[in-house]
Amino acid sequence: MANLIATYFHPAVPISPEHIVFTNGVTSLNAVCALSLTNPGDGILLGQPIYGSFTGDLSVLSGCQLIYTPFHGVDQFSVEAVARYEETLLKAQGETRVAIRALLICNPHNPLGRCYSRETLEALLQFCHKYQIHLISDEVYALSVYDNDDPNSGFVSVLSIDPVPLGVDPALVHVLYGMSKDFAAAGLRLGCLISQNKRFLQAALSLR
Numbered sequence: 001m002a003n004l005i006a007t008y009f010h011p012a013v014p015i016s017p018e019h020i021v022f023t024n025g026v027t028s029l030n031a032v033c034a035l036s037l038t039n040p041g042d043g044i045l046l047g048q049p050i051y052g053s054f055t056g057d058l059s060v061l062s063g064c065q066l067i068y069t070p071f072h073g074v075d076q077f078s079v080e081a082v083a084r085y086e087e088t089l090l091k092a093q094g095e096t097r098v099a100i101r102a103l104l105i106c107n108p109h110n111p112l113g114r115c116y117s118r119e120t121l122e123a124l125l126q127f128c129h130k131y132q133i134h135l136i137s138d139e140v141y142a143l144s145v146y147d148n149d150d151p152n153s154g155f156v157s158v159l160s161i162d163p164v165p166l167g168v169d170p171a172l173v174h175v176l177y178g179m180s181k182d183f184a185a186a187g188l189r190l191g192c193l194i195s196q197n198k199r200f201l202q203a204a205l206s207l208r
């Protein structure tokens, strides 16, 4: 898996086996993330629309709340969308006193089929650092992207961005990957969490 990540995700910081924890699919990984990073009642921020099963995968076991961000005409893959996430976070923390612990993005996106640009990912990383929340990037469709004429529309893994020069804590950045989509092997039930955060990896290991 570390070799696959090195070849196709172009990690800015080399990924070795100790940065990877395997579970039985990305579905379970989402539950593991929510159980590890939230307490019951805490919030995880998501864009809208997004893969519908995140709702159950994240909240059923952990008891966390999903806080959806409407974009009201702003392209959710643009840098401008970060201000929408910020509005939603501030509203949740202010009005309803929900502690937001993470932002979950899906890149390439299900159901919209688009990829985030490097510029937007960098802005999202800085947003997460500003509020000290985790960025979880579900990249289960990483290799299922068609070539086209637009050089800016391809897949960029968040792993290919070095968080340190951006002033972002690497311990806040996590990628989910699995075999179900790119290898058409959903029955294999293999998912992996890739992170530089040893405590989070340890927590995931204890839960899987």
Ligand SMILES: Cc1ncc(COP(=O)(O)O)c(C=O)c1O
Pocket: 024, 025, 026, 027, 028, 051, 106, 110, 138, 140, 178, 179, 180, 186, 189, 190, 191
């Ligand atoms: C975005 C996304 N994440 C995770 C999953 C689930 O993956 P797995 O089969 O590894 O549990 C799916 C399946 O449709 C998905 O679309």
